[in-house]
Amino acid sequence: MNRTFGGATIACVRGDITEQQVDAIVNAANAQLAGGGGVDGAIHRAGGPSIMAECRTIGGCLTGQAVRTGAGDLPAEHVIHAVGPIWRGGEHDEADLLASAYESSLKVAAESGARTIAFPSISTGAYGYPKANAAAIAMGTVASHAPELGFREVRFVLFSDADLKVYLQALADVAPSEASGR
Numbered sequence: 715m716n717r718t719f720g721g722a723t724i725a726c727v728r729g730d731i732t733e734q735q736v737d738a739i740v741n742a743a744n745a746q747l748a749g750g751g752g753v754d755g756a757i758h759r760a761g762g763p764s765i766m767a768e769c770r771t772i773g774g775c776l777t778g779q780a781v782r783t784g785a786g787d788l789p790a791e792h793v794i795h796a797v798g799p800i801w802r803g804g805e806h807d808e809a810d811l812l813a814s815a816y817e818s819s820l821k822v823a824a825e826s827g828a829r830t831i832a833f834p835s836i837s838t839g840a841y842g843y844p845k846a847n848a849a850a851i852a853m854g855t856v857a858s859h860a861p862e863l864g865f866r867e868v869r870f871v872l873f874s875d876a877d878l879k880v881y882l883q884a885l886a887d888v889a890p891s892e893a894s895g896r
C-alpha cells in the first residue's frame with residue numbers, strides 16, 4: 715500500500731536497504747559513526763571502504779541528527795547517517811529524538827538534491843525502540859516534512875514480514891491532519 719501526501723508518495727516494502735535504487739538511503743548509525751551491526755554493517759560491507767573514510771573525516775553525529783556521505787559501490791548516490799536514540803524506557807526524550815533523526819535525514823538529503831529516499835526502521839534493532847511506537851513516529855514525521863522538502867518518494871524498507879506489517883499499519887493510521895499534505 716502507498717499513500718501520497720502533497721506529492722510525496724510513502725511506500726513500505728520488505729527488502730534490504732543496501733539494494734534500493736533511490737537517490738539516498740539512510741543508515742541507522744551510532745554517534746561515533748564507527749560502524750557496527752545491523753543496517754550499519756550491511757551498508758559499509760556493500761558500499762565499500764570509502765563510506766567509512768568519509769565518516770572518519772566527519773568524526774561523529776549527535777543523537778537525533780544526521781550527516782551525509784557518498785554511497786561508494788551502492789546503487790544510491792548518498793548515504794544519510796542518522797543517529798536514533800537508544801530506548802531507555804520512554805522517558806528520556808526518545809520520541810522527540812527519533813522524530814528529529816527522521817526530520818534531519820530528510821533535510822540533509824534534500825540539501826543534497828535527493829528526491830527519493832529509503833529509510834530502515836531506525837532504533838528498533840540494537841537500540842531496542844518498540845516497533846509500533848517507532849513506526850508511528852517515523853510515518854508522522856515523514857508525512858509532515860517530505861512534501862515541503864520536495865520528495866517524490868519515501869520508501870520504508872523492512873527486513874521482515876512482521877516489521878512490514880507494523881509499518882503498513884502505521885502508514886494506514888497517519889491522520890491527514892498529521893501531514894502537511896495540503
Ligand code: AR6
Nearest residue numbers: 730731742744749750751752753754756837838839840841
Ligand atoms: N536492510 C533493512 N533493514 C535491516 C537490514 C538491512 N540490510 N539489516 C537490519 N535491518 P539496527 P538501530 C533492520 O540494529 O536499532 C548498529 O550496530 C533490523 O532488523 O541496524 O538503530 C549501529 O552501528 C531492525 O529492524 O539499528 C548502531 O550502533 C532495523 O533494521 C546501532 O546498531 C534497525 O536495526 C543502531 O541500532
